[in-house]
Amino acid sequence: MKLLRLGASGAERPAILHTDGTYRDISSVAVDIAGETLTDEGLARIAAAGIDSLPVLPQSSRIGPCVGDVGKFICIGLNYADHAAETGAELPKEPIIFMKATSAIIGPNDDVRIPKNSKKTDWEVELGVVIGKEARYVDEDDAMDHVAGYCVINDLSEREFQIERSGQWVKGKSADTFGPIGPYLVTRDEVDDPQNLPMWLEVDGHRYQDGSTSTMVFGVATLVSHLSQFMSLQPGDIITTGTPPGVGMGQKPEPVYLKEGQTMKLGIEGLGEQTQKTIAWNA
Known part of the structure; x- marks a missing residue:
């Protein structure tokens, strides 16, 4: 299933993408794409609802973040071997973990605000993993049972704030609008192998990132277990799992960073696309 949330910010309705391309309202069986809805039982109720009979929602509706009421937004750093190489960093021996503020979350096609005093705002296409079952001390063999599904994430970063301003990475990652997620939460049964998904990102039509989840250092099962x-x-917790090479910071001969008036497009095979x-910051 491809689940999404439609409507104005703060007033989104839960929906499902029909095979005919229409959006169908699932509010009769799910209050939101959040919390209990993401459990196996909650997803089974949606699957059994009879999508053909559900009301059609306007195609012009704004697409909101594909998960509501996110509790934790957990990020993994330097988790692609080829991205670590472009930054000159050593491969981590354990996953590098940091947090992104949930206030950064926006819809997949909402505008991204360049923060006040920003000099180095950067892009990162990433695979998002959405938790569907509480996990404590989970073995790697059982980890995937705790995953509800996957989504596209643009893990935007202000590199000066992140690297040059002391402290942890979180302050370079958490500006408002720095967490577009969606358009869909694609349930895990529709993704045969999360470690073999092509992914890409373009700025103003120029493709900077063209990678695959196959180069992840730590795969999804390992990350869920480790965390x-x-x-x-x-x-409803989200894990964003790292980015392939091609970020602005890694461009040669000089880094390339975002400025006002640009357009980013990004996507992951089978999970949909985003445009921002x-x-x-004060527009």
Whole structure:
């Protein structure tokens, strides 16, 4: 299933993408794409609802973040071997974990605001993993049972804030609008192998990132298991799993960073695409 949320910010309705391309309202069986809805039982109720009989929602509706009421937005750094190489970093021996503020979350096609005093706003197409079952001290063999599905994420970053301003990476990752997610939460049964998904990102029509989840250092099962050793994971928590090469910081001979008035397009095979325009922080 491809689940999404439609409507104005803060007033989104849960929906499903029909095979005929229409959006169908699932609010009769799900309050939101969040929490209990993401459990196996909640997803089974949606699957059994009879999509053909559900009301059609306008195709012109704004697409909101594909998950509501996100509890934790957990990020993994330097998790692609080829991206680590472009930054000159050593491969991590364990996953590098940091957080992104949930206030950064926006819809997949909403505008991205360049933060005040930003000099180095950068892009990162990433595979998002949405938790569907509480996880504590989970073995790697059982980890995938705790995944509800997957989504596209643009893990936007302000590199000066992240690297040159001391402290942890979180302050370079958490500006408002720095977390577009969606358009869909694609349930795990529709993704045969999350470690073999082509992914890409373009800015103003120029393709900067053209990679695959196959070069991840730590795969989805490893990440879910590893994180569960240090914190419980709850339905609706999101793990964004790292980015392939081609970020602005890694461009040669000089880095390339985002400025106002540009357009980003990005996507992951089978999970959909995003488009964002960059605007001033106070626009």
